Amino acid sequence: MQLLRDNPRLAVAWVPSWALIFALLGAVRTTAALFAVISDCDEVYNYWEPLHLVTFGAAFETWEYAPQYAIRSWAYILLHAPASVLAARVSKKAAFIAVRICLALVSAGVDATLVRSVARHVNNRVARYMVVLLATCTGPTLASVALLPSSLAMYATTLGMAFAMARASSATRTFGATIAFAFGALAGWPFALVAAVPFVLEELFFAGADPAKGTAWYVRRWTRGVAAACAALTLAVPIFAIDSLAYGRAAFVPLNTILYNVLGRARGVSPDLYGTEPWHYYVVNLVLNFGPAAALALLSVPAVAFAARRDAARFSGRFGGAEASASPGSSPVALLLLRLAPFYLWFGVLSAQAHKEERFMFPVYALVCFNAAVSLFVARAVLEKGYLRLTRSPYRTSRTRIFGLFTSAVLCATAAAGVLRSVAQTHHYGAPMKILDALPADAGRVCYAKEWHRFPSHFFVPSRVDVRFARSAFSGILPHKFGHGAQSTLDGVEKRVVDTLDGLVAWPWPETRTVPTSVNEHNRDEPDRYVNITTCDYLVDSQVGTPSALEPRRDDWKKVHCLPFLDAEASRVAAHTLSLSERIAATLARILWLPDMVSRRIPGAQSVQYGHYCLYKHS
Known part of the structure; x- marks a missing residue:
């Protein structure tokens, strides 16, 4: 039984099959896997670099992978290793693309499953609208191919909600949703479990389609819920085993992550060390990644509440005076609001935190x-x-045809904004992934200064090239190479745990057990991360913004290859003196891709400024 009903006087919307939805989303996201940029939120050093170590060896390590902290999971990295190892026989870049294509197909599969569940249990038209939004909005497209635990949590949350959409309670619904949510929390990001709270409340306290509640009902529901939770917790066993093997000591990464984020302030550490953002950060982020759909999402609960009062037949099954028999169990309105609640809950929890990132x-x-x-x-x-x-x-x-034209107009506007935004990301910020194509295989040492955070990973660098960091204005902690330190030594219970696991499976990457000494969790600079700029054969740098006195002198370097790169700050400054309408046009030209022949005709669009992203060779 659907929670929302179409007026039978109008045609019922047709929804494609799972295979067609998967094919559409898979094609879109495979394209993104091939062309989408690696943005700052992709966390190259925390995920792509460890995967490179597993596949090829020689990679950068962040402090989070130091065994004394162990807040990043090697089990998560190994989930992606088969794709990169198989494609490694072709080339490094092929391994990178293979991983992204696998991520694209997994995301397309779980999204198609959610859409079909929405069509079956909520409404056909809602499902059809979802297909358009999932295929064209920038957010799902870029997140689907990002190597991030939050992306894995996205796949799991999506699959969990596909099970949770059913109104009728069953063992399949309970176990499927519980295991999916738990997998996202244990193998991906533990805080993603917040999105499962409405499902848990519904499962334990709401009748759904059950005809009545009583002691037997509560016993049955709670017993099944506990059994599902116990089954889901078994997922923690292989994750604990893999991470303990990798770190050379007993390590349960999800717990370490929670302790760091929640209790770290007591010792003066927290994610706030890496920057804070205002309360409206995620509002702006949603608008950029979803266009008009962001406002629709934020208004969904008020819209349903209004419709339930003014047009109750949409929820109760009464049309044109023909009254259906009363449905047993929970109110369809209440159940629909529970389906809408995870987004609001997640949005509220994240907005309350000082440290905010797009990937969250x-x-x-x-x-x-x-x-x-x-x-x-x-x-x-x-x-x-x-x-x-x-x-x-x-x-x-x-x-x-008014109604069809209305929904088509909204969807077309959202789709256009999404496509233009996705193209703009590649057009404006694609240089860091392309510039290393000009690097010779025998380049020697390549250095990054202020552009260290845009290094696209060793997957883009020839095997014999040594990548290092030169001094810049950045004063936080930088990564170092894996194996930089001493081997871990243990006593007591931890030693017995690791020895037992080593007896079962040999861990082939001893670098992950190395305990670095020059590392800290306070984001303090570590001087041994830098090399003298005179030892660098090549330099990757950008001509964007005002250079610091600490930056390498460009007079000492010869340009090998340069690509355009959006200078967002200079563009904002250039647009500051324009009229309101021109500033709006300048903003749109900065966040969306516009062909040159179009931008030249729009007043204000010319304020968009580009710098250069260059590969230099030492003179």
Whole structure:
């Protein structure tokens, strides 16, 4: 039984099969895997570099991978190793692309599963709107191919919600959703479990489609819930074993991550050391990644509440005076609000934190599309109701094209904004992934200064090239090479645990057990990360912004190859003196891709400034 009902006077929307949805989303996201940029939120050093170590050896290590901290999971890295190892026979870049294609296909599969579940249990039109949003919005497209635990949490949350959409309680629903949510938390990001809270509350306290509640009902539900939780916790065993093998000591990374983020302030450490953002950061982020759909998602609960009061037939099954028999169990409105709640809960929890990053919102990206699709359905329903009251003609209501044009206009506007935003990301910021193509295989030593955070990983560097860091204005802690330190030595219980695991499986990467001495969790600079700039054969640097006195002197370097790179700050300054309408045009030209022939005709669009991203050779 669907939670939302179409007016039977109008045609019921058709939804493609799972295979067609998977093919569409898979094609879009495979394209993103080939062309999308690695943004700062991709955390190259925390995930792509460890994967490179597993596949090829020689990679950078962050302090989070030091055995004394162990807040990054090697089990997560090994999930992706088969794709990179198999493709490594072709080339490094092929291994990189193979991993991204696998991520694209997994995300397409779970999204298609959610869409079909929405069509079956919520509404066909909502499912059809979701397909468009998932295929065209920038957020899901880029997050789907990012090597991040928050992306894994997104896949798991999406799959968990596909099970949770069912109104009728069953063992399949309970176990499927519980195991999916738990996998996302244990293998990906533990905080993603917050999105499962509405499902847990519904499972334990809401009747759903069950006819009645009583002691037997509670016993049955709670017993099944505990059994599902116990089954899900078994996932922790292989994760604990792999991470303990990797670190050479007993390590349960999800717990370490929670302790660092929640209790770290007591010893003066927390994610806030890496920057804080204002309360509206995620509002802006959602607008950039979802366009008009962001507003629809944020308005979904008020829209449903309004529609439930004005057009109760959409939820109760009564149309045109023909009254259906009362449905047993929980109110469809309450159940629908529970389906909409995970996005709001996640958005509220993240907005309350001082430290904010774009990747933190990934776990609920598919749910943003679901909430937005529900809002669009409700808006269409209100229009239908108003038109019917105005014309008093069910026939004219069923024949008019106004409603279809309205939803098509909204979806087309969202799709256009999403596609142009995705292309803009590649056009404006694609240089760091392309510039190393000009690097010779015998380049020797390549150095990064202020552009260290845009290093696209060793997957883009020839095997014999040594990548190092030169001094810049950055004063935080930089990564170092794996194996930089002393081997871990243990006593007592930890030693027995690791010895037992080593007796079962030999760990082939001893570098992961090395305990670095020049490392800290306070984001303090470590001087041994830098080499003298005179020892560098090549330098990757950008001509963007005002150079610091600590930057390498460009007079000492000869340009090998340069590519355009958006100078966002200079563009904002250039647009500051323009009129309001021109500033709006300048902002759109900065966040969306516009062809040159179009931008030249738009006043204000010319304020967009580009610098150069260059590969230099020592003179």
